[in-house]
Amino acid sequence: MSRxxxxxxxxxxxxxxxxxxxxxxxxxxxETSLKIVKILAEKGDMLELGIxxxxxxxxxxxxxxxxARALKNGFDTDRIFDFIREVRKxxxxxxxxxxxxxxxxxxxxxxxxxxxxESGADSILAADxxxxxxxxxxxxxGKNKIDTIFxxxxxxxxxxxxxxxxxxxxxxxxVNVLGVTGARADxxxxxxxxxxxxxxxxxxxxxAGFGISKPEHVKAVLKAGADGAIVGSAIVKIIEENQNxxxxxxxxxxxxxxxxxxxxxxxxxxxxxxx
Numbered sequence: 001m002s003r004x005x006x007x008x009x010x011x012x013x014x015x016x017x018x019x020x021x022x023x024x025x026x027x028x029x030x031e032t033s034l035k036i037v038k039i040l041a042e043k044g045d046m047l048e049l050g051i052x053x054x055x056x057x058x059x060x061x062x063x064x065x066x067x068a069r070a071l072k073n074g075f076d077t078d079r080i081f082d083f084i085r086e087v088r089k090x091x092x093x094x095x096x097x098x099x100x101x102x103x104x105x106x107x108x109x110x111x112x113x114x115x116x117x118e119s120g121a122d123s124i125l126a127a128d129x130x131x132x133x134x135x136x137x138x139x140x141x142g143k144n145k146i147d148t149i150f151x152x153x154x155x156x157x158x159x160x161x162x163x164x165x166x167x168x169x170x171x172x173x174x175v176n177v178l179g180v181t182g183a184r185a186d187x188x189x190x191x192x193x194x195x196x197x198x199x200x201x202x203x204x205x206x207x208a209g210f211g212i213s214k215p216e217h218v219k220a221v222l223k224a225g226a227d228g229a230i231v232g233s234a235i236v237k238i239i240e241e242n243q244n245x246x247x248x249x250x251x252x253x254x255x256x257x258x259x260x261x262x263x264x265x266x267x268x269x270x271x272x273x274x275x
Contacts, residue, residue, distance in 0.1 A: 002094075002122065002147065002170065003046075003092070003093065003094040003095075003122050004046070004094045004122060004123070004147060004170045004171060004205065007045055007046055007093065007094055008171075008205045008227055008228075011045060011227070011228075012227075017218065017221075017222040017226065017227060017228050017229065018044075018045040018046055018205075018207065018227060018228030018229070019043070019044045019045055019218070019228065019229060019231060019257065019260055019261050020044060020045065020046045020047065020048050020096075020207055020209075020228050020229065020230045020231070021040040021043070021044040021047065021048070021230075021231050021232075021235055021257055022047075022048040022049070022050060022098070022209075022230060022231065022232030022235065022236070023036050023037060023040060023049060023050065023066075023232075023235055023236065023239070024049075024050040024051075024052055024063060024066040024067055024069075024070050024236065025037075025049050025050060025051060025052065025070060025075065025080055025083050025084075026052055026069075026070030026071075026073050026075040026079075026080075026083070027052070027066040027067075027069045027070045027236070027239060028069050028070075028073075028239060028243050029073055030073065030075075030083070032246055032249070032250075033070075033083070034083070034086055034087070035246075035250055036239065036249075036250065036253060037049065037087050038087075038090055038091075039250060039253050039254050039257070040235075040253075040257070041087070041090065041091035041093055042091075042254075043254060043257035043258060043261060044093070044257060044261070045093065045228070046093050046094040046095070046096070046228070047087075047091075047093060047094065047095045047096065048096045048097075048098055048125075048209075048230055048232070049084070049087075049095060049096070049097055049098070050063065050066075050067070050097075050098045050099075050232075051077070051080050051097060051098065051099045051100075051103060052066075052067040052068075052070035052071045052075050053067055053071075053099070053100040053102075053103055054067070054071060055100070056100060056127075057100075057127075057128060058127040058128060060233060062233045062236050062237050062240065063232065063233060063236055065240060066236045066239065066240065077103065077107050077112070077115075078115075081115045081116070081118070081119040082119075084097075084116075084119040084120050084121055085119045085120060087120070088119070088120035094122045094123070094170075095120060095121050095122050095123075096121070096122060096123040096124070096125060096147075096149060096170070097116060097121050097123065097124050097125070098125050098127060099112075099124060099125070099126055099127070100126065100127055100128050101126040101127075101128050101129040101137070102128075104124075104126060104137070109136050109137055109140045110140040110143070110144075112124075112140070113137075113140040113141050113143070113144040113146050114140075114144050116144070116146055117144040117145060117146055121146065122146070122147055122170065123146060123147035123148070123149050123169075123170045123171075124137075124141060124146055124147075124148065124149065125149035125150070125151070125173060127151070131150070131160070131163060131164060131167070134148075134150075134167065138167055147169040147170030147171075148167060148168060148169050148170070149168065149169075149170055149171065149172075149173050150164045150167060150168045150172065150173065151173045151175050152164060152172055152173065152174055152175065152194070152198055153175040153194075154175075154190050154191075154194050158197075158201075161197075161198065161201060162201060165201055165202045165204065168202075168204060169204075170204075170205075171204060171205040171206065171207045171227070171228070172198060172202065172204050172205070172206050172207070173207055173209060173230070174191075174194060174195055174198060174206050174207065174208040174209070174221075174226060175209065175210050176191040176194075176208050176209065176210045176211045176212065176221070191208070191211075191220075191221070191224075192220060192221070192223075192224040193224075195208060195221060195224040195225050195226050196224055196225055198225075199224075199225035205227040205228065206225065206226045206227050206228075207226060207227060207228040207229065207230050208221040208226045208228070208229050208230065209229070209230030209231075209232065210230075212229045212230060212231050212232075212234075213231070213233070213234040214260075215259060215260055215262070217229065218260060229260075231257075231260055234256065235253060235256065235257075238252045238253050238256060239253070
């Protein structure tokens with residue numbers, strides 16, 4: 001049984017949804033990043049970790065700046081896999097990697113998938129890889145027993161959705177908003193309709209991301225039929241705003257995820273709308 005299935009099945013028995021926190025590996029530095037991910041693993045149900053890239057076209061300014069900070073610290077692909085091995089020493093929860101395909105292509109797609117599996121990753125989402133050009137990725141991931149995550153948006157028609165679902169494993173990533181990543185004040189009606197539309201066509205777990213920053217966002221997507229919520233930019237913003245006070249940074253991340261998991265907004269010190 002895969003880590004994803006085990007985790008989602010356990011949560012369903014408790015009638016809970018998954019919180020999947022995101023951070024960019026190496027932001028703001030190696031040691032602090034490791035401490036951050038340890039908190040994400042303790043407070044979240046599964047992890048999504050971004051591999052820093054120079055041109056992250058699917059990401060908004062908050063995560064773009066996080067990528068720049070990590071790259072400035074000298075992170076390369078091999079060091080990323082070393083980082084994941086360190087993470088595996090303190091958690092058995094599912095780990096998904098968010099990567100841009102140029103990085104995979106330059107490294108070697110099969111080699112990248114092999115290293116990802118060896119280091120302890122469970123899935124890969126290549127954010128800028130189209131379905132039509134995904135054959136090499138699908139083949140390499142399958143050979144190395146890596147789950148393949150694909151994005152579904154409000155513009156995905158039914159025919160294309162069915163093709164995506166044929167190739168998706170682990171879970172399906174529901175993109176809440178049109179545009180790049182970044183916390184939003186509200187989720188639109190179209191987001192909830194998209195979740196319901198995808199739910200009809202698959203038994204795979206659905207995780208909603210892009211714009212999730214409040215407990216009420218989590219409640220809304222779960223009520224619409226999602227199995228989990230991905231929280232990224234709100235966490236990365238806390239990192240950005242507290243680079244000169246690492247203790248406060250870690251404390252605020254821990255408190256914030258406690259609020260998100262608990263579904264009650266208690267910590268008024270955390271700015272949720274200014275992204």
